[in-house]
Amino acid sequence: MFLGPYTVLILIVFVASMAIQAYLSSTYRKWGQVRNPRSMTGADVARLMLDENGLGHIPVQAVPGNLTDHYDPIRKTVNLSESVYGVPSVGAMAVAAHEVGHAIQDKVHMPALVLRGQMAVPLNLGMNLAPLLLLAGIFLHISGLLWLGAILFGFALLFHLVTLPVEFDASRRALNYLQQRGLSGGGEGGNGARAVLTAAALTYVAGFAMALAQFLNILGIARSSDD
Template sequence: MEFLGPYTPLILIIFVASMLIQGHLSRVYRTWGQIRNAHNLTGAQVARMMLDENGLRHIPVQMVRGQLTDHYDPLRKTVNLSEGNFNVPSVSAMAVAAHEVGHAIQDKVRMPALVLRGRMAVPLSLGMNLAPLLLLVGIVTQVTGLIWVGAALFGAALLFHLVTLPVEFDASRRALIYLNRRGLNGSAEEQHGARAVLNAAALTYVAGFAMAMAQFLNVLALARHSDD
C-alpha cells in the first residue's frame, strides 16, 4: 500500500465515477442528438453563423472523424466538429457547435485562462509522459529527488485542470447566451436539451479535475513518505 499511496482508493472511486459520468454524457448527447432543432440547422451552420456574427469570418469550420471529438484549435484557428455534429441538425449538434465557437471568441478576446492553458498544454503533455516513469524509478531506487519531480509534474497537471474549468464553463455560458439571444433555442424543450448536453459535458471536466487532485495528493504523500 505504501507503494501505491494512501489516496489510491480515492483514485479508484473517482475513476469509477468518471466512467459513470462519461456514460451519462453519451446518453444525454445521444438523446438530444436524435431531436431536430427548431430551425433545422446543422452544427456546421450554427458554428458558421456564430463565428460570422462575432467578427470571426476567417475561422473555418471543419469536420473531424469520431464522436464527441469536437474542439477548437487555437494554433490553427479552426473550429472542428465531429461528423455527427457537423452534418446533423440536432439539438446536441447546435449546443456543441456553439460551445466550440465560444472557445474561438475566448481566443479573440484573449481570455487569460485560455491563454494560460494554451501555454501549458505542450510542455505539460511532455512532462506527464515522463512523470509516471520518474515516480516509479524514484520509488524503486529510493531516489527522493525523482519522486519530488514527479510530484511537481502532477501538481502542474492539477493546475492545468483547474484552469480548464473556467474556460469550459465560460464557453458553455457564451453558447447558451448566443442560442437564446438569436432564438435558435426555439422552445423550452430545446433550451433544456442544450443546457443538459453542455452540463453533462461540464461534469467530465469536473471529474478530470477531481482525478488530478487525487493523483497529486497521492504522489505528494509518497514524496513526503520518502523524506521520512
C-alpha cells in the same frame, strides 16, 4: 497508478468519471436525435455564430469520430465531429456553439485560455517524464525524484484547474447566443442544449478530481519516502 494513501480515492473518482462519461454519451444520444427548432446543422450554427462575432475567416471543418469536436487555436479552425457537423439536432447545435465559444475566447484573448495554451506543450513533456521519475524514485529509494515527479503532477493539476473556467465560459457564451438568437427555441430545445453542455462540463470536473486524487496520492508517497 501508484499504490499510496489515496489509491482508494483514485478508484472512486475513476468509477465516478466512467459514470459521468456514460451520462454524457446518454445525454448526447438523446438530444442528438431531437431536431432543433430551426433545423440548422451544427455546421450551420457554427458558421452563423462565427460570422456574427466577426470571425468569418475561421473555417468550420468536419472531423472523424464521435464527440471529437474542438477548436484549434493554432490553425484557427472549428472542428466538428460527424455526429455534429451535418446533423440538425439540439445536441449538435449546443456542441457547435460551445466550440465557437472557444474561438471567441481566443479572439478576446481570455487570460485562462491563453494560460492553458502556454502550459500545454511543456505539460505534455513533463507528464511523459513524471511516471519515469516516480518509478525511479520508488525503486532507487531517491526521494528527490519522487518530489520532482510530484511537482510535475502538480502542474497537471493546475492545468485541469485552469481548464474549468475556460470550458464553463464557452458553454455560457454558447447558451447565451442560442437564447438571444432564438435558435434553441426555449422550452425543450433550450433545456436540451443546457443538459448537453452541463453533462460535458461534468467531464472536466471529473478530470480535475482525478488529477487532484493522483496528486494527493503521489504527494503521500513522496512524504512517506522521507520518513
